[in-house]
Amino acid sequence: MSEPGTPIVKHALPAAHWPDAQTAARSLLFATGRIGPLTTTSRSWVPAMVPWRATEDGFVTPDVLSWYGRYADGAPGVLVVEATGIRDVPSGPLLRIGHDRFVPGLRELTAHVRERSGGRTRLFLQILDFLSIRRRPEKAKFIARFLAVTPHHRDAVRERFGAAAAADDTNVRTTLAGCDDDVLRTLLTPREFRDYAYGAREEVSDLHLPHVRELPQVLPGLFADAAARARDAGFDGVELHFAHAYTMASFLSRTNVRDDGYGGSLAARQRLPLEVIAAVQQRVGADLAIGARFLGDEVIAGGSPLADAVAHGVAFARAGLHFLSISKGGKFDDAKQPNVGEAAYPYTGPSGHECMPTVRSDARGPFGRNVELAAAIRRAVRAAGHDTPVVAAGGLCEFTQMEAILQRGDADFVAAARQSLADPDWWEKVRLGRGDEVRRCLFTNYCEGLDQKHKQVTCQLWDRDFRDGAAVARSHDGKRRLDAPRWQR
Numbered sequence: 227m228s229e230p231g232t233p234i235v236k237h238a239l240p241a242a243h244w245p246d247a248q249t250a251a252r253s254l255l256f257a258t259g260r261i262g263p264l265t266t267t268s269r270s271w272v273p274a275m276v277p278w279r280a281t282e283d284g285f286v287t288p289d290v291l292s293w294y295g296r297y298a299d300g301a302p303g304v305l306v307v308e309a310t311g312i313r314d315v316p317s318g319p320l321l322r323i324g325h326d327r328f329v330p331g332l333r334e335l336t337a338h339v340r341e342r343s344g345g346r347t348r349l350f351l352q353i354l355d356f357l358s359i360r361r362r363p364e365k366a367k368f369i370a371r372f373l374a375v376t377p378h379h380r381d382a383v384r385e386r387f388g389a390a391a392a393a394d395d396t397n398v399r400t401t402l403a404g405c406d407d408d409v410l411r412t413l414l415t416p417r418e419f420r421d422y423a424y425g426a427r428e429e430v431s432d433l434h435l436p437h438v439r440e441l442p443q444v445l446p447g448l449f450a451d452a453a454a455r456a457r458d459a460g461f462d463g464v465e466l467h468f469a470h471a472y473t474m475a476s477f478l479s480r481t482n483v484r485d486d487g488y489g490g491s492l493a494a495r496q497r498l499p500l501e502v503i504a505a506v507q508q509r510v511g512a513d514l515a516i517g518a519r520f521l522g523d524e525v526i527a528g529g530s531p532l533a534d535a536v537a538h539g540v541a542f543a544r545a546g547l548h549f550l551s552i553s554k555g556g557k558f559d560d561a562k563q564p565n566v567g568e569a570a571y572p573y574t575g576p577s578g579h580e581c582m583p584t585v586r587s588d589a590r591g592p593f594g595r596n597v598e599l600a601a602a603i604r605r606a607v608r609a610a611g612h613d614t615p616v617v618a619a620g621g622l623c624e625f626t627q628m629e630a631i632l633q634r635g636d637a638d639f640v641a642a643a644r645q646s647l648a649d650p651d652w653w654e655k656v657r658l659g660r661g662d663e664v665r666r667c668l669f670t671n672y673c674e675g676l677d678q679k680h681k682q683v684t685c686q687l688w689d690r691d692f693r694d695g696a697a698v699a700r701s702h703d704g705k706r707r708l709d710a711p712r713w714q715r
């Protein structure tokens with residue numbers, strides 16, 4: 227994490243050292259890899275990226291097919307399809323797999339990727355659960371509708387404003403509604419003030435909520451059902467989403483203080499993730515590669531540091547996962563306050579920067595910033611006697627950089643999200659010795675800004691480029707093309 231006060235400077239992209247085709251052919255990057263039961267054609271990996279292209283009720287659309295088809299053109303060793311919800315609940319234009327009705331569309335997706343990559347890309351589905359988060363409310367609405375007036379408020383209002391102000395609940399609400407935020411902060415509980423200022427957000431430690439209390443009983447089955455549907459849809463593997471701001475990452479976190487045996491100590495925090503892994507293995511272990519994405523460091527106050535992640539990695543490897551994909555940060559805990567009417571976004575604070583670092587960064591810069599986390603986890607997993615492959619991500623975008631990571635044994639696969647979005651053909655260009663044709667990501671996060679606004683994700687380097695004259699799908703406002711122009715070989 228950047229030390230407070232560390233100067234932020236703009237970093238140049240790492241110099242490009244593109245190999246000729248023979249050098250590429252001899253490289254580790256383009257050597258075959260192994261993930262559990264699968265062989266991959268290379269060690270290249272496109273990690274999950276949500277593009278906001280599903281239907282409002284979570285089905286695959288033609289735009290979803292072409293988004294993944296475009297990555298398949300570049301034939302990465304592994305392509306991970308975006309975080310896909312395991313419950314049968316509305317979640318906007320994000321993919322869902324919480325019911326069998328989603329399987330036919332996802333089957334079309336796997337067939338499409340297989341065809342476009344010539345069978346060279348292994349396709350995984352990232353499956354996730356998330357807890358409810360509300361938009362930041364207007365003050366009047368929060369106080370009138372969402373706040374449950376309790377003796378705490380009556381006492382606090384009476385003490386500050388006198389007995390009349392606390393005479394009944396209506397007076398309490400009227401008084402609170404007239405307070406500015408500094409005063410309100412002293413009259414509400416810290417959680418109530420957060421609900422007001424950021425929007426209410428459920429946490430895994432909210433044992434007073436029955437559906438949160440029951441998560442350990444419910445989630446193993448939901449993940450296993452989702453994995454079985456992924457198998458039926460033709461995916462090669464599933465990636466359990468244990469990272470960022472979502473339910474399973476919150477169970478693993480030191481911030482999880484559940485007192486029902488699923489929080490507190492390291493072993494208790496790992497318990498549900500291990501039960502999910504076991505349920506998924508029991509259901510589809512013979513058919514699919516099964517791995518997890520989790521955080522090498524949460525990078526939040528009171529959160530889990532690398533030492534926890536190392537222990538999680540060893541526990542998951544011991545449990546028989548086929549791969550460990552390491553991310554960093556991306557938490558709600560330090561997210562910026564959203565505007566009224568908007569929801570908090572977990573990539574706006576310091577931990578968000580660690581997840582998707584930009585060129586405006588501290589002295590270390592964004593490039594390969596998180597590799598040391600993957601390396602430490604891999605070392606511990608190897609020391610414990612497991613050969614589970616580890617995937618590194620975060621500012622990876624250049625051949626020599628990636629090859630060095632693989633040669634040093636810091637990771638077994640190297641993932642590039644934004645570089646692949648900027649140029650989905652880039653792996654093929656590098657493999658064929660045509661690296662000087664790569665359209666290089668600028669790492670300024672225009673794409674992430676679109677994700678934050680729940681807009682269809684595109685790249686600033688190509689979304690207004692219509693020179694190819696192709697009849698292309700456009701964004702809802704008609705201004706942006708949705709897929710990168712084809713590479714004219």
Ligand SMILES: Cc1cc2nc3c(=O)[nH]c(=O)nc-3n(C[C@H](O)[C@H](O)[C@H](O)COP(=O)(O)O)c2cc1C
Pocket residue numbers: 273274275276277308309352469519553581582583619620621622641642643644645673674677683
């Ligand atoms: C638009 C966008 C959407 C993303 N969606 C997901 C996601 O669904 N699941 C996930 O684990 N990571 C997601 N990420 C994070 C990336 O997988 C990756 O970890 C991060 O961008 C850092 O890698 P990079 O430097 O190669 O971009 C997303 C990133 C971007 C830019």
Ligand code: SF4
Pocket residue numbers: 644645647648666667668669670671672673674684685686687
């Ligand atoms: S929008 Fe910017 S950060 Fe995102 S992929 Fe394109 S160049 Fe990279």
